[in-house]
Amino acid sequence: MASNLIPFLLLFLSLQSQSFADSPSWVKAGYYYSGSEISASDIKANLFTHLLCAFAFINSTNYNLFINSSQEHKFSNFHNSVKLQNPSISTLLSIWSGRHKSSVFSSMLNQSSSRKSFIDSSITTARLYGFHGIDLYGAWPREGTELVNFGNLLKEWRAAITSEARNSSKPELILVMGGYYLKASDSLSYPFDLMQRNLDWVHFVAYDYYVPSKDNVTGYHAALYGPPAWDNTDSGIKEWRRRGFSSTKLVIGLPYHGYAWTLVNPGNSGVGAEASGPAITKDGSMAYKLIKSYIRSFGDVVVSHYNDTFVVNQFTVASINWVNFDDVEAIKAKVSYARKNGLLGYNVFQVGNDDNWVLSRAGELLNIIQP
Numbered sequence: 001m002a003s004n005l006i007p008f009l010l011l012f013l014s015l016q017s018q019s020f021a022d023s024p025s026w027v028k029a030g031y032y033y034s035g036s037e038i039s040a041s042d043i044k045a046n047l048f049t050h051l052l053c054a055f056a057f058i059n060s061t062n063y064n065l066f067i068n069s070s071q072e073h074k075f076s077n078f079h080n081s082v083k084l085q086n087p088s089i090s091t092l093l094s095i096w097s098g099r100h101k102s103s104v105f106s107s108m109l110n111q112s113s114s115r116k117s118f119i120d121s122s123i124t125t126a127r128l129y130g131f132h133g134i135d136l137y138g139a140w141p142r143e144g145t146e147l148v149n150f151g152n153l154l155k156e157w158r159a160a161i162t163s164e165a166r167n168s169s170k171p172e173l174i175l176v177m178g179g180y181y182l183k184a185s186d187s188l189s190y191p192f193d194l195m196q197r198n199l200d201w202v203h204f205v206a207y208d209y210y211v212p213s214k215d216n217v218t219g220y221h222a223a224l225y226g227p228p229a230w231d232n233t234d235s236g237i238k239e240w241r242r243r244g245f246s247s248t249k250l251v252i253g254l255p256y257h258g259y260a261w262t263l264v265n266p267g268n269s270g271v272g273a274e275a276s277g278p279a280i281t282k283d284g285s286m287a288y289k290l291i292k293s294y295i296r297s298f299g300d301v302v303v304s305h306y307n308d309t310f311v312v313n314q315f316t317v318a319s320i321n322w323v324n325f326d327d328v329e330a331i332k333a334k335v336s337y338a339r340k341n342g343l344l345g346y347n348v349f350q351v352g353n354d355d356n357w358v359l360s361r362a363g364e365l366l367n368i369i370q371p
């Protein structure tokens with residue numbers, strides 16, 4: 001009985017999802033932000049399989065990529081710097097698409113000549129700096145013509161990448177993107193079928209669900225589960241699956257940052273408590289290493305708690321500053337979730353925010369324990 005099912009399943013899978021040459025079986029990816037304090041040579045590259053250098057931007061006149069001239073040396077040295085620590089690392093150039101609907105990305109999408117300029121430039125730039133692949137980050141879900149054209153872009157991009165590899169006799173560039181949380185009721189979506197066919201994987205941006213600069217009540221920005229009716233990673237991944245995207249090309253995002261809210265009513269520290277905006281930093285965002293040194297600066301007075309129901313770490317300072325973030329426990333639980341649910345791996349945002357590689361080692365360790 002079971003043996004009769006196998007050929008059928010294999011056929012089904014091969015129709016659903018194309019695998020590209022040298023597809024990895026477990027992705028441990030991390031973003032390096034060129035504006036971060038650390039340099040590429042500081043990255044413990046042996047903790048990762050893929051490192052993404054962020055960001056290149058899209059020129060609004062000719063849709064070619066450009067890199068901020070003050071940062072260009074970081075992109076041109078990136079591949080060689082990280083390869084010293086991990087000779088088998090794969091490096092990707094990450095392109096910022098602009099999160100707003102009226103971005104240059106939107107106007108690029110709607111004409112095939114603009115898409116071609118963008119695609120050709122992305123391949124040329126990636127090759128110029130020695131990257132193994134290309135990532136598109138920040139792309140918002142769409143509807144109607146824009147959604148169709150988003151799908152066309154992915155189709156044309158893969159075709160160009162395949163053709164360039166054939167012409168140049170080089171291995172095909174990896175092509176990936178990041179995508180955001182969708183509610184079941186959202187009319188906006190992604191071209192999931194064409195993502196599945198044309199991308200090596202998609203990074204589910206599993207953080208920043210609630211942020212103090214936008215939301216006037218406290219919320220967990222990256223909870224794995226619940227609370228019921230609140231955006232969380234498990235329900236987001238289930239919604240992507242419901243819309244037809246399979247787990248086998250899905251990589252879970254892991255935040256190396258948290259957010260601090262100012263509470264309106266001191267002591268009211270649950271989720272959904274009234275808040276009057278960011279605390280501690282300008283927009284309330286805090287790198288993991290800043291959170292750890294902030295907690296330490298209070299001695300024993302401030303203690304962070306791990307809530308394993310929601311998979312979040314949180315603490316309150318002086319009953320008024322409410323902070324939620326991912327510590328070692330949350331990172332481990334999420335990597336373990338990715339394993340149990342048959343995802344392809346994880347993608348850290350961003351490596352420069354780690355505290356002495358504690359979070360990166362937590363994810364890595366779990367890979368060894370649960371192969």
Ligand SMILES: *[C@@H]1O[C@H](CO)[C@@H](O)[C@H](O)[C@H]1NC(C)=O
Nearest residue numbers: 059060061062063065066067
């Ligand atoms: C964008 O392209 C235009 C036209 O080729 C060029 O003049 C301009 O310098 C470019 N801008 C950047 C930031 O690369």
Ligand SMILES: *[C@@H]1O[C@H](CO)[C@@H](O)[C@H](O)[C@H]1NC(C)=O
Nearest residue numbers: 034035057067068069070071
């Ligand atoms: C380029 O880098 C400089 C210095 O880091 C920064 O002030 C500027 O905003 C950057 N420009 C863009 C387009 O990112």
Ligand SMILES: *[C@@H]1O[C@H](CO)[C@@H](O)[C@H](O)[C@H]1NC(C)=O
Nearest residue numbers: 102106107108109110111112
């Ligand atoms: C594409 O978008 C740009 C900017 O939104 C607009 O000016 C242009 O008319 C659009 N072109 C097409 C063919 O829809």
Ligand SMILES: *[C@@H]1O[C@H](CO)[C@@H](O)[C@H](O)[C@H]1NC(C)=O
Nearest residue numbers: 123160161163164165166167
């Ligand atoms: C590869 O070569 C073919 C034939 O010369 C050409 O039509 C095609 O545009 C090339 N592809 C790329 C991506 O350069």
Ligand SMILES: *[C@@H]1O[C@H](CO)[C@@H](O)[C@H](O)[C@H]1NC(C)=O
Nearest residue numbers: 214215216217264274275276
């Ligand atoms: C908080 O935001 C919600 C939704 O945007 C809005 O309905 C409500 O009036 C806001 N409350 C305050 C106190 O600003």
Ligand SMILES: *[C@@H]1O[C@H](CO)[C@@H](O)[C@H](O)[C@H]1NC(C)=O
Nearest residue numbers: 270271305306307308309310
């Ligand atoms: C997690 O938070 C919920 C809701 O506040 C609470 O009921 C539960 O006891 C907490 N669990 C832990 C382990 O702190």
